[in-house]
Every structure is written in C-alpha cells, then in structure tokens.
Amino acid sequence: MSEVCRRYPVSRRRLLQGTAAVTAAAALGRFGTTRAQECSKLTAWGVVSFTEEGDAKVAEQMQAWGEANGIEVEYSALPGSDYSTRLATAVEAGSVPDVVMMLQDLTLFYADQDRLVDLTDVYDGLKTLGGGMYEKLLPHVQSDGRVFSIPMQSDVSVMYARLDLIEEVTGAREAPATLDELETVATEINDPPGLFGIGLTVGRTPDAHGQIEQMIFAHGGTLVDEAGAPAIDNAGTIAALEQMKRWWDNQLIPQNSPSWDDAGNNTAYQSGQVAVAFNPASIFAYLEENDPELLADTTQAQFPAGPAGVFPAVGTWSWSIFSSSPCVDAAKQMITEIMQPEKLQELYEEVGGRWYPVYRDLAQAPFWQERPFFSEFPTIIDNARETWYPAEGTPELITQLSAVYQKLILPDMLQQVLINNVAPxxxxxxxxxxxxQAFAEAAG
Incomplete structure (x- = not known):
C-alpha cells in the first residue's frame, strides 16, 4: 500500500451542528470554564492504517466526540515510514499535537523525557472493559508504575502458510508447529526458482530484524542479559544463524531476499513465490480483498517453536497526550470515548483485520469468529516475549534497543553469514x- 498523508479537518457546518447539540452550560460543566476557553480545538496524529476507510473511521469517531462537546477535532493520518522522525521534529519545534498515536515502545522514549501525561486514571477506567485488556501490552506503555499511553490495537506478527502445498507433502492441512518441521516440509515443497519453501526476509529491513529476533528467542538466545547489557553473542544466536544458513545453502529462501524491502515478503507470498512467510496481518487483508482463492489455502499461525519454545513478537499502537497540550482533560475524555469496545470493533472491521483487538472479549465478535485465520491470535499474544527479556524494560534500555533496531544490526549479522560466508x-x-557501541551512543 502506498503511504500518503490523510488529514480529516472537521467542517464548520458539522462543528456548528455539534455545538448546537450541546449547551454551553454542559460543556463548561464537564471541562470547567478555563479549560473550555483554552480548548477550542484538539489536534491528533496517527499512522495510516491498511485502508482509507480505517483512517476515516478514526477521524469520524474523534470528530463525533468533538461535535458533542463543542470542540473542533482535526485528525491527520501520516505515513509510517517516517512517522517517528516527523514526531521527533515536531517535539523539537514545540509544535506537537495534543493526541498522538505511539508505535510500539515510543511511549517509553517520550515518557522518559517527561513529555507525556500520566494516563493511569484513563487506563484504570478502561482495562476491565470487554473482558479486560491483554496484559502483555502493558509493558510497552507503562513506566515506573504509571501508564502513559492507552493501547488501541495488538500488533501481532504471524506465520503465513500454504495449506494446499503442505497437504501435498504431508497429507494434512496443518502449519508446521516447530522450526524443524518447517525445514522438513519446506524442503519437500521447494522447487526453485519458481517456488521456495521459506520466505524469510534477509534484507536490511525492520521485518528482517523482527524475524531474526524470534529465531534467536526460539533457540534459547536473548539480545540482552538480566542487567540489560548487550548479550547477543550466545549459543542461541549462533544456533539460529546456523539454521538460517542451512536454509539459505539449501535454497529454501529466495535468492533475491537480501534485496527485499518490508513489502518483499508480502509480494513473494501473494504472488505464489513462497510457501511460508512471516508478517503482520496485512497479507490476510490483501488476500481477502484481492485473492480469495489463495486465502482459502492460507492459514495464519504462530511462529514455529524452536528448542527453547515459542516466543512470538507482539507490540501495540497506542494513544498518548503530550503534556504541552492545553486540552489534557478534553483529550482524556476523547480517548476514553474512542476506546470503548464497540467503537474499537467498528474500527477493526474497517481496517480489515490489520489491527487486532486489545480487549479479550472482542475476539468473540462475529467479524473475528467468521475468520478462523485469527483463531490463534489470543494465544500468540499471551505467549509473546518482550525484546528486552530477561531484563526490566526501562526507558533507557528500550531506547538503546531502538538504536540497535534503527541500525539494522541483526539483519547485517545475518547477511554476513548468508552472503559473505562468515562463521555464525x-x-x-x-x-x-x-x-x-550502539548502546553507548544511545546512552550519551
């Protein structure tokens, strides 16, 4: 999907209609005289979703709340490719919006700088709704016992597998449960150059970082030790590299994978080039809209288990309020409104499944029940392991790990093994x- 900036300013007509629907006394009663005078407009930023309809739904829900409270709301859906950089620039310029969608662990980065409003009260009012929020999301938004962002979706990465091809070699339409099973099945399916068994991303991309990290965890390795110091040089990492090297040498991985960007694995799976790929739910959304025949032969399963077990990657996108906002009370009310389970489910359906629920009971909604491809997602979330395991996820450590992510150290490590034949x-x-070195630089 091409990334474009989408702005959704509320029209004057709609604003006046909404203002007329609420008396001035009611507005003042909710926010107080000073707050109401200060807060005539709320601005919010988010990242573009998989669909224009999803972005429009976010804006619609925010603006409906604004109309009911006599406050203009402007929502901008921005490209994800440079979102973090754009946000950092706005922060430095002092022009940050009131409400901001935070990706993964950005919350902790800005909370450590005392730039975010404590939203523990908002979280406490929401956390038991809809069967309760997934507890695994909390470490991404909590620092020193305080919550600084409200999770609005569970960001789940899964394995996509061609059930028809698997059935041809195993007799069963079941995804491989372990990495060894995956290797065996992929070897039997493999028929290069037209079809490769494993669509592992080898390029210098964020997707590759995430897939390598899961391979390391599955083999018993970690990126850091209990004290939070770099510890990637361990037996688990070496074992993971050895297995991926074997896949590469046996031509189970497409030979153009080192040149893939983050869309490369999507394209390879969607075009029938690979039997297995690892990705968030965007592949599902594409297939549902464009290739129902391939979708019927596809499953979404958790990352296969290694010798140490299954440790899938899960993150969250969440809503924060910057402390510079003159509209803190209003922003809290708006977030509370759009975080009601029924409103989130409306949004999830518009996005086509790319965003998975944060509330447990929403998995029982007809939209999800009619799509068995998502049946394993609750288990995947509960089994997730944070990048900083086994250390405590302090803001400093998460900032340091973010530097490793930005520098693409893990993809570079894998390319050294696969392409340059460096020993694991x-x-x-x-x-x-x-x-x-990256940790030292990030620590200043």
Whole structure:
C-alpha cells in the first residue's frame, strides 16, 4: 500500500451542528470554564492504517466526540515510514499535537523525557472493559508504575502458510508447529526458482530484524542479559544463524531476499513465490480483498517453536497526550470515548483485520469468529516475549534497543553469514561489539 498523508479537518457546518447539540452550560460543566476557553480545538496524529476507510473511521469517531462537546477535532493520518522522525521534529519545534498515536515502545522514549501525561486514571477506567485488556501490552506503555499511553490495537506478527502445498507433502492441512518441521516440509515443497519453501526476509529491513529476533528467542538466545547489557553473542544466536544458513545453502529462501524491502515478503507470498512467510496481518487483508482463492489455502499461525519454545513478537499502537497540550482533560475524555469496545470493533472491521483487538472479549465478535485465520491470535499474544527479556524494560534500555533496531544490526549479522560466508560464531561476536557501541551512543 502506498503511504500518503490523510488529514480529516472537521467542517464548520458539522462543528456548528455539534455545538448546537450541546449547551454551553454542559460543556463548561464537564471541562470547567478555563479549560473550555483554552480548548477550542484538539489536534491528533496517527499512522495510516491498511485502508482509507480505517483512517476515516478514526477521524469520524474523534470528530463525533468533538461535535458533542463543542470542540473542533482535526485528525491527520501520516505515513509510517517516517512517522517517528516527523514526531521527533515536531517535539523539537514545540509544535506537537495534543493526541498522538505511539508505535510500539515510543511511549517509553517520550515518557522518559517527561513529555507525556500520566494516563493511569484513563487506563484504570478502561482495562476491565470487554473482558479486560491483554496484559502483555502493558509493558510497552507503562513506566515506573504509571501508564502513559492507552493501547488501541495488538500488533501481532504471524506465520503465513500454504495449506494446499503442505497437504501435498504431508497429507494434512496443518502449519508446521516447530522450526524443524518447517525445514522438513519446506524442503519437500521447494522447487526453485519458481517456488521456495521459506520466505524469510534477509534484507536490511525492520521485518528482517523482527524475524531474526524470534529465531534467536526460539533457540534459547536473548539480545540482552538480566542487567540489560548487550548479550547477543550466545549459543542461541549462533544456533539460529546456523539454521538460517542451512536454509539459505539449501535454497529454501529466495535468492533475491537480501534485496527485499518490508513489502518483499508480502509480494513473494501473494504472488505464489513462497510457501511460508512471516508478517503482520496485512497479507490476510490483501488476500481477502484481492485473492480469495489463495486465502482459502492460507492459514495464519504462530511462529514455529524452536528448542527453547515459542516466543512470538507482539507490540501495540497506542494513544498518548503530550503534556504541552492545553486540552489534557478534553483529550482524556476523547480517548476514553474512542476506546470503548464497540467503537474499537467498528474500527477493526474497517481496517480489515490489520489491527487486532486489545480487549479479550472482542475476539468473540462475529467479524473475528467468521475468520478462523485469527483463531490463534489470543494465544500468540499471551505467549509473546518482550525484546528486552530477561531484563526490566526501562526507558533507557528500550531506547538503546531502538538504536540497535534503527541500525539494522541483526539483519547485517545475518547477511554476513548468508552472503559473505562468515562463521555464525564470528558474526555473533561482531554483532555483540556493534550492539555495545550502539548502546553507548544511545546512552550519551
């Protein structure tokens, strides 16, 4: 999907209609005289969703609340590719919006700078709705016991698998449950150059970072130790590199994978080039709209287990309020309104499943029940492991790990092994040194 900026300013007519619907006394009673005078307009930023309809739904819900309270709301859906940079620029310029969608662990980065409003009261009012929020999302938005952002979706990465191809070689329409099973099945399916068994992303991309991280965890490795120091040079990392090297040498991975961007694995699966790929639910949304035949032969399953177990990656996108906002009370009310379970479910359906619920009971909604492809998502979320395991996810550590992510140290490590034939142990040692340098630079 091409990324474009979408702005949804409320029209004057709609604003006047909404203002007329609420008396001035009611507005003042909710926010107080000073707050109402200060807050005539709320601005909000988010990241573009998979569909224009989803972006429009976010704006519609925010603006409906604004109309009911006599406050103009402007929502901008911005490209994800440079969202973090654009937000940082706005922060430095002092022109940050009131409400901001935070990606993954950005919340902790800005909370550490004392730039965000404590939203613990909002979270406490929401956390038990809809069967309760998934507890696994909390570490991404909580610091020192306080919640600084409200999770609005569960960001789940899964394995996509071609059930028809698997059935041809195993007799069963079931995704491989372990990495060893995956390797065996992929070897039997493999028929290069037209069809490859495993669509592993090898390029210098965020997708590759996430997939390598899951491979390391599955083999018992970690990125840091209990104290939060770099510790990627371990037996689990080396074992993961050895297995991926074997896949590469046996031509189970497309030979153009090192040149893939973050859309490369999507394209490879959607075009029938690979039997398995790892990605968030955007592949499902594409297939549902464009290729129902391939969708019928596709399953979404959790990342296969390694010798150490299953440790899928889960994050969240969430709503924060910057402390510079003159509209803190109003912004809290708006977030509370759009975070009601029924409103979130409306949004999820417009996005086509790309955003998964944060409330447990929403998984029972007809939209999800009619799509068995999502049946394993609750289990995937509950089994998730944070990037900073086994350390405590402090803002400083998360900032340091973000630097490793931005520098693409993990994809570089894998490319050294696959393309340059560097020994896995040597590549892990080099990545250790690079991580130590990145941590030192991030710490200042």
């Amino acid at each position: 142990a040597e590549a892990a040692a080099a990545a250790q040194s690079q991580m130590e």
